[in-house]
Amino acid sequence: MVHEIMCMGEICPLPLLKAKKKYEEMKEGEILKVVVDHRCTLDNLETYFSKLNCSMEVKEVLKGVWEVYIKK
Template identity: 45%
Template sequence: MKKIDCLGDVCPIPVIKAKKELHNMKSGESFMIVTDHSCTLESLVELLKKYDVEYNVDEVINGVWEITITKC
């Protein structure tokens, strides 16, 4: 699984990276975005609602989230 490190990146950079990856994915493929900004997390969740994907959000340590995205 591809891992996109967005630690320290502020919006809209992680959202742009996610959009790029979503457009290149095939059905069944997954990737993970790691972020440390809560506003990025909120923006990504809103973006993902527009795509045919499943996603899981896990706060691995306080203030750091891993969002795993799988294209349906």
């Protein structure tokens, strides 16, 4: 199951807070997809989730727009 959070145009720290909350609610094996359009948001997500036991994949779908997939 994929949970999607759209964070386009939202500024830090809102996207990370939303992602954290959703991630906590998720079951193991589920995927969280976060769409962000600011590099610092991407960095924040990477820093936070790299410390957790999950796998993460980032795709730059448009110039300056990233889809972040986090598998719990």
